[in-house]
Amino acid sequence: MERDELVRLLSTEGLALLDSLPPYSSKADVVKTVADLRKQGHDPGLVAAVLSQSRLRSKARAKFGEFADRMLFTEPGLEQATRLRVAALHAGRFARAGLRHVADLGCGIGGDALAMAAVDLEVTAAEADEVTAAVAAFNLTPFPRVHVLHALAEDVSLGGIDAAWLDPARRTTSGGTTTRLADAGDYSPALDFAFGLAERMPVGVKLGPGTDRDVVPDGAEAQWVSVDGDVVELVVWTGALARAGIGRAALVIRGDAAHELVAPSDAEDAPAGPLGDFLYEPDGAVIRARLIGDLARSMGAWMLSEGIAYLTGDREVDTPFARGFRVIERLPADERSLRRALQERGVGTLEIKKRGVDVDPAELRTRLKLKGDGSATIVLTREEGRHVAILVERL
Known part of the structure; x- marks a missing residue:
């Protein structure tokens, strides 16, 4: 926001006009609002300034809730x-x-x-x-x-x-x-x-x-x-x-x-072991804080592979610190066999989660040529160092 734009906004007319606007919505509605405000005789610079703030207020509700409707913003701010x-x-x-x-x-x-x-x-x-x-x-x-x-x-x-x-x-x-x-x-x-x-x-x-x-x-x-x-x-x-x-x-x-x-400090990782009945994806804050090992021990779980932030275990644990998945079955890890396995199951919509493998989920999804009415989630990762594809369902 430039200084002149702010001066317009902070005028009595500017603040009153901003507070009178309907909630920011589609571009088509904005075009109509611009036309209406210009027809009412408002300065083009002021119209642009209040509409910019209206857009930022709408965006800011995710951070400030209803307080956003009485605040001003800059884009980087x-x-x-x-x-x-x-x-x-x-x-x-x-x-x-x-x-x-x-x-x-x-x-x-x-x-x-x-x-x-x-x-x-x-x-x-x-x-x-x-x-x-x-x-x-x-x-x-x-x-x-x-x-x-x-x-x-x-x-x-x-x-x-x-x-x-x-x-x-x-x-x-x-x-x-x-x-x-x-x-x-x-x-x-x-x-x-x-x-x-x-x-x-x-x-x-x-x-x-x-x-x-x-x-x-x-x-x-x-x-x-x-x-x-x-x-x-x-x-x-x-x-x-x-x-x-x-x-x-x-x-x-x-x-x-x-x-x-x-x-007190970074946690030592838990030992790695084979895939259990459940798979857990630690929250990003736990991963960043390097507390995965402590989380694993509190859950009775272990690392699926050394250095990869997936945990696995044989019992279902409800924790706010990880997303849980029930393991349905292992699928073939190579692309051709994986495509065939998904086609056999009628999977047309596929969520792909991955860690420790070099693959672009969007490109892979295209290459798999999915067809069918079913939906599924697969995890591409490593199990004790080996590439695996795991069919799971969210807990």
Whole structure:
């Protein structure tokens, strides 16, 4: 969003027009809305600005629920923003640690600061980008104990502040295109600054879930978070925000329920063994946290093959930390025989899951020339090092 676009939005006419729009839907409806607004005499620039915000509000409901309908967004700010239910867990950790005044350094559109304010924390929120800082100030207006600054994280005075939260910018926008930064050294603020603050105060740093684990400082708690099966972030907690004896954590959120698997450090993998009656696919947060071995032992299961994140066992276990499948039968692993086996079973719709094999499921599905009214799920992987195709059904 450009500065001029934001100025139009923040006018009395702009905000009233935005709030009067019907929910964003199809492009055809948008074309009609544009025509109607232009016919009413609204400025073309304002029409474009409010429709862009209407689209972002619709997209933001997945993260912010009904709160999205009274917020403003930038495209990159929304992409990086923490889901509100996850931000609430972050805020709760600060509150439980007795840290009453938090600096949100690189606050983006203000999602985490909003959650902190909701549990009555005082927040000094800083954002380097002028437009994004103004958007954050708008979103945080209902909270008198939140102060939004247009400033670099490095320039914020931390006197009287108890702890810091940082969500370094991991994307850059140029010419309307947003690109994810591959090198953690290019984040803003830099990780050296973020973790340097840990020598002065408790700090929480939100990173992408695929961030190189080598950046996690010694003695910190690394917590990977998944929401409804999607791994959304890695948070590094230090000082009073890090829990004693916990170095690795997998927080799994499904619906309204949250479950956590924790350990002092990476877990040793369980031994590998032959395929049992059930197959389990650990949640991505468990895999990222390298707690598969601990999960296997808690389930009475074992690895299907060394270094591959599938577990197997002879009893059905209901766990939030893995998706379970009942093993129906082994199918031939070579493509020609697999095609014949699926044709014999009348499989026309096929879900293909795979780990440890070099195959593109979409291309394989085309080559299998599926026909029939049946549907099935197969798992392509390794069993004690050997390629296997396993016909399964979800528990």
